Amino acid sequence: MRALxxxxxxxxxxxxxxxxxxxEKSEIAVDRLRLFASSSGARQLKFRDQTYLVEALRDIRNIDDTKTDIAxxxxxxxxxxxxxxxFASQGALVIDNSNAFRMRPDVPLIVPQVNACSxxxxxxxxIVANPNCSTIQLVRALRPLIATFGVNQVLxxxxxxxxxxxxxxxNELEDGAEAWLKGSTRPAAESFPVSLAFNVIPQIGEISSEGVALEERKLVQESRKIFGMPRLQLTATCVRVPVKTCHSEAVYVEFDDHVRLEQVHELLANEPGVRLYADEIRDGYPTPRFLGGPAYVHVGRVRVNPENxxxxxxWVVADNVQVGAALNALLIAQLVIANNLMDET
Known part of the structure; x- marks a missing residue:
């Protein structure tokens, strides 16, 4: 493969x-690298022993300046x-981490470990869309279960x-925690509906007239698209917690038939990129603060409902910056290269 x-x-x-x-650590050969931000601020970043100036996106005046292989x-x-x-109109393959294109029928929504065939x-x-961070860890944990069992619903x-x-x-979480410890009763809140410091907020994104928050709709719609299951029954409550990095999820899956815990353990233990915490496999359970292995989806507290x-x-925990965004984007790029899609026109 040529340098890109x-x-x-x-x-x-x-x-x-x-x-x-x-x-930088990948095997992707890079011929030219351009870095953009909303405003440059004369900032420089290093990449493979070279220093690059961060350009201001708003300073692009010529459409030819958007020509690149991958953006x-x-x-x-x-x-x-x-x-x-x-960028796409000039031949770039755009790998986008936002919600702008995910549900468009002409844009694949990709988690390489789950639906590379798409x-x-x-x-x-x-354009290829990167799913929402909370969706990525969910579908990676669910994949072996959905592939093996009939699933009735996911909560x-x-x-x-x-x-x-x-x-x-x-920054707002850290500043708010410091202000609270110094006696402020209402630290400033700009990024969240109310201050997140020493708090939990049961709202992520705007709430619709039906009472469903945007993040909750993303989980439903994106999971259905990724699995190719438009009727998958899935519902969620999304909560913001005072943790710097790593999302956690308490996931309940109801199957069509009785499920054996031993078989579930085997499936999760053998799933690439998943770390299972279970008896005789790995002690304890994952928590955000002490999570090791940022490239993995960590699954613990696996148990059959004694009442059903x-x-x-x-319990599913993953680094939302790595697994939930940057790493998934890089894996999409590697998939594109492996499938020789860069040379298609």
Whole structure:
């Protein structure tokens, strides 16, 4: 495979910087790298022993400046909606981390460990969507179960970290915690509906007239699209918690028939990229603060419902910046390269 021209839009954000580090360690040959942010601020980043100036996206005046082989977007939906199609129109394959294109029928929504078969040809839109962070860890944990058993419904509650809204979310959590400890009764809240410090917030995204938050709709719609199961029964409550990084999910799966815990353990233990915490496999259970292995989806507290032998609980934790965003984007790029889609026109 030839060396590629690669652009990263949102290069200075939490996901963008994580992606650049992963790309640096990957085997992808890079001929030219361009880094973009909403404003450059004369910032420089290092990549493979070279220093690159972060350019301001708004300073692009010539459409030819958007020519590249792969463009990673991690700058939010508004930026992606405007600039993603511009890059794609000049021949770039856009890998987008926002919600701007996920449900478009001409845009594949890809988790390579789950539905790589949905990206065997280059999409006519020139865009591939990265799913929501909480969706990625969910479908990776569910994949071996859905592939083996008939699933009646999935119920879950998420416990999502401040980094889900980027660096500003982390900063607001830290500043709010410091203000609270110094006696402030109402620390400032801009990234969240109310202050997240020492708090939990049962709302992520705008709430519809039906009482469903945007994050909850994403989980349903995206999971259905990824699995190719438009009638999958899934419902969720999404909660923001005062954790810097790593999302957690309490997931309840009800199957069509009785389920054996031993078989579930075997399936999860053998699933690539999943770490199972169970008797004689790994002690304890995963928690966000002490999570090791940021490239894995961690699953613990796996148990059959004693009141319903068709029901199964599991606790799923993953690094939302790595597994839930940057790593998945890089794996999409590697899948594209492996399938020789870069040379398709």
């Amino acid at each position: 021209d690669i652009s990263v839009v949102g290069a200075t954000g939490v996901v963008g910087t994580a992606l650049i580090k992963l790309l 990673f977007f991690s700058a939010g939906g508004d930026v992606s909606a405007v600039w993603g199609p511009r 990206l065997t040809v280059r999409p006519p839109s020139g 879950l509650t998420t416990y999502q970290a401040a980094s889900g809204v980027g660096r500003r979310g982390i 032998p068709r029901g199964l609980w599991m």
